[in-house]
Amino acid sequence: MLAYPARFLRRGRHAMAGLGHLWRTQPADLAVYGLSVAVQFGLGLWLGVPSVGLALLWLSTSLVLLTETINTAVERTVDRVGTERHPLSGLAKDLAAGAVFLAIAVAIGCALLVLGPPFVRQLG
Numbered sequence: 821m822l823a824y825p826a827r828f829l830r831r832g833r834h835a836m837a838g839l840g841h842l843w844r845t846q847p848a849d850l851a852v853y854g855l856s857v858a859v860q861f862g863l864g865l866w867l868g869v870p871s872v873g874l875a876l877l878w879l880s881t882s883l884v885l886l887t888e889t890i891n892t893a894v895e896r897t898v899d900r901v902g903t904e905r906h907p908l909s910g911l912a913k914d915l916a917a918g919a920v921f922l923a924i925a926v927a928i929g930c931a932l933l934v935l936g937p938p939f940v941r942q943l944g
């Protein structure tokens with residue numbers, strides 16, 4: 821029973837090392853993520869968006885951060901395998917970047933759906 825918390829903490833140490841790498845190598849992405857969450861929450865609170873809407877904003881924006889983390893992992897793995905150009909290496913990087921692009925589109929769509937109607941009502 822006590823072994824599980826120890827294993828969890830060991831795995832957490834590796835996860836924190838990975839997130840530390842992301843923090844050091846992708847600071848602009850993390851800054852945009854933080855700014856996006858702050859602006860969306862600020863607007864959501866100002867517009868009186870219900871907590872479910874705020875949660876949807878947070879989840880959809882966090883999806884971008886999650887896919888950016890996976891994209892970085894794919895890029896590092898492909899770079900580790902070899903430095904020569906190969907179509908499959910390029911495809912793997914393109915697909916990972918495409919996942920980030922799709923996550924951004926989803927986050928923007930959610931933001932428009934959640935914040936758009938109350939914003940229009942506020943203006944009108």
